[in-house]
Amino acid sequence: MAGAAVLGGLTWRVATVTAVVDETPRVRTLELEVAGWQGHLAGQHVDVRLTAEDGYRAERAYSLASAPGEPPAITVERLEDGEVSPYLTETVRRGDAFELRGPIGGYFVWRPVDGGPLFLAAGGSGVAPMRSILRHRRNTMSDVRARLFYSSRTLEDVIYRTELDGEEVVHSLTRAQPPGWTGYARRVDVDLLREVAWPAEDGPLAFVCGPTSFVESVAAGLVELGYASGRIKTERFGGTGGS
Amino acid sequence: MEPVDGNAIGGMLYDVFGCEMTMAQAECGRCGARGPLAECEVYLGGPGIVVRCRGCHDIMMLLVEVREMICVDLGGLSELERPARR
DSSP, X not given: OTTOOOTTOOOXXXXXXXXXXXXXXXXXXXXXXXXXXXXXXXXOEEEEEEEOTTSOEEEEEEEBOSOTTSOOEEEEEOOTTOSSHHIIIIIOOTTOEEEEEEEEOSSSOBOGGGOOOEEEEEEGGGGHHHHHHHHHHHHTTXXXXXXXXXXXXXXXXXXXXXXXXXXXXXXXXXXXXXXXXXXXXXXXXXXXXXXXXXXXXXXXEEEEEESHHHHHHHHHHHHHTTOOGGGEEXXXXXXXXXX | OOOEEXXXXXXXXXXXXXXXXXXXXXXXXXXXXXXXXXXXXXXXXXXSEXXXXXXXXXXXXXXXXXXXXXXXXXXXXXXXXXXXXX
């Protein structure tokens, strides 16, 4: 069945790297060209599959970091014990190709008609789908208010720093802060959320993505603040990744 | 190992069921909690993938890939409602 489309299934396609952008010392964005790409929604992801010479395969899911209508792009953080991310962050060059399937997902998705106000919370590379959502909001000239809470280890680890300057973003740097830092400098908790999240009375729609512990803290905090659980969309990527 | 969630297996579920499944409503056979598959706890990295209820943590679903065939055990679910196509 390798490479063949199951009836109604997803097809593995060849993705060619058209640009490599170094975001931080550990994170890269790969802009891709995918033959037969049908477009995607803000918040969706893709599966990337690498096959070794001996036939061993490894698959990982990566959020799409580009907006609907733009070519697909993924932002990858290098994990020291990773099977896929070292190749994607160190070895791969423009013109190289790998297998990809998608777009995937209907839950962690924002469409302008879904409204807001949007409260986005990202830990580390969990900011990738938020870039897709924020760009989509901008590209569609949506009047939905959006605010991003973004937790990183250090200022150097902040992904999309220049682009995010144009958005309403509240940063927290959990490990180290530059001299004169006036932003938050701790892990997220309900007190912090009370200060940065839209009030529950506004009926906000929340998207939370990051390491599992980060997502659990934010989701629990938002419920405590009165957010409707059906209006909190979560995406967890496990125990790794900096926030 | 920290669990991820149902979003992470959206591609595999699509392959198994032939449609987008992260929005599918799953009902736990043990505690009756109901919610989208995207919100279930998912453990990757073992010989198979284990999907657990976010409420009671009981096993709802097992997926094992053997020689490019995916075997699925839905024994821990009392109901699985496919989402409407949109």
